[in-house]
Amino acid sequence: MWEITSPLADRLFTIFNVVLILGAAMVLIGTIGAIVLSGVREQFSNARISENETKTAQAIAESDNAKKGAAEANARALEARLALENFKAPRTLRPDQQAKIAEKLKPFAGTIYDAGIGPMGDPEPLYMLRSLHVALSSANWKHVAWTGSGDMTYTEPDMPSMGVTMVTNVIVDVHPDRWKELGPAAEALAAALSAEGIDAIADSKPTSINSNAIHIRIGRKL
Numbered sequence: 632m633w634e635i636t637s638p639l640a641d642r643l644f645t646i647f648n649v650v651l652i653l654g655a656a657m658v659l660i661g662t663i664g665a666i667v668l669s670g671v672r673e674q675f676s677n678a679r680i681s682e683n684e685t686k687t688a689q690a691i692a693e694s695d696n697a698k699k700g701a702a703e704a705n706a707r708a709l710e711a712r713l714a715l716e717n718f719k720a721p722r723t724l725r726p727d728q729q730a731k732i733a734e735k736l737k738p739f740a741g742t743i744y745d746a747g748i749g750p751m752g753d754p755e756p757l758y759m760l761r762s763l764h765v766a767l768s769s770a771n772w773k774h775v776a777w778t779g780s781g782d783m784t785y786t787e788p789d790m791p792s793m794g795v796t797m798v799t800n801v802i803v804d805v806h807p808d809r810w811k812e813l814g815p816a817a818e819a820l821a822a823a824l825s826a827e828g829i830d831a832i833a834d835s836k837p838t839s840i841n842s843n844a845i846h847i848r849i850g851r852k853l
Contacts, residue, residue, distance in 0.1 A: 721755045722829055722852055724762035732823040733769035739816035740771035744845040745778050747794030748785065756849040757787065759801070759829070763847070764790060778842040779804070798850035801831035805846070806839040813845050820845070 635643070724732065736742075744767065748756040764774060777784055777794035784792040801824060803817040817833040824831035830852070839846060 722759040724759075724766060724827060724829075728827045729762060729766040729769065732763075732766040732820075732827065735823045736767065736770035736772065736816070736819055739819060742772045742813070742816045742845060743775055743843055744772055744847055745775050745791070745794070745842075746847045746849065747777055747779050747796030747798075748849050749796045749798065750851065751783075751785075751795055753851060755852065757785075759849050760793070760847075761787075761790075763824075763849075775844055778844050779840045779846040779848070794848075796848045796850065798848045799853045800850060801829060802848045802850075803831060803833045803845060804839050804848055805833070805835045806841040807835050807837060808841050809843065810835045812843075817845050820847070 746760055746764075748760055767774065774791050776791040779794045779796065783795040785795060786792050801821070803821045805813045805817045814833070814835065817835075821831040821833040
């Protein structure tokens with residue numbers, strides 16, 4: 632058994648009290664530090680969560696934009712494909728379109744016209760002329776053999792001979808000397824075709840053959 636003197640006991644008591652005080656102070660400091668740093672950590676955690684949420688929202692937005700962009704690109708590609716298919720499709724007039732054109736041209740009943748198609752070997756202008764011929768017959772226009780320029784002609788069953796012409800789209804041709812007489816009918820025909828999606832113009836140049844017929848010239852579609 633150790634023998635402790637009174638002075639030593641006092642000193643040890645003092646030391647241990649100091650240790651206790653220091654320990655309590657350290658506990659207090661540690662508690663305060665833990666509380667403060669816990670709040671700081673929570674702030675950093677919230678900041679990271681907010682940053683992650685922002686990045687997630689950005690990623691979602693970018694993904695949505697990418698999907699939207701892909702959808703728009705697909706839509707444009709589809710439109711381009713449909714436009715190309717429509718361009719490649721032969722020009723023709725449905726029965727309802729023929730009826731509309733005929734109704735617009737009936738005020739010019741009795742108009743004489745001939746027709747030329749080209750280039751040779753391309754059947755598409757002929758398809759267009761066949762369907763137009765039906766509409767013009769319903770409007771009581773008179774189809775005569777080709778009187779336009781050029782000696783080459785083409786024959787088709789149940790239709791007068793047609794000329795071979797070098798044009799694009801549809802030109803409703805009238806000689807200037809005949810414009811006062813035939814111009815209104817030519818313009819009405821071009822407008823009626825255009826209304827049905829067929830590119831057509833009425834034209835009047837001195838190079839046209841001066842006859843009493845409107846020259847309907849149908850060439851390759853452009």
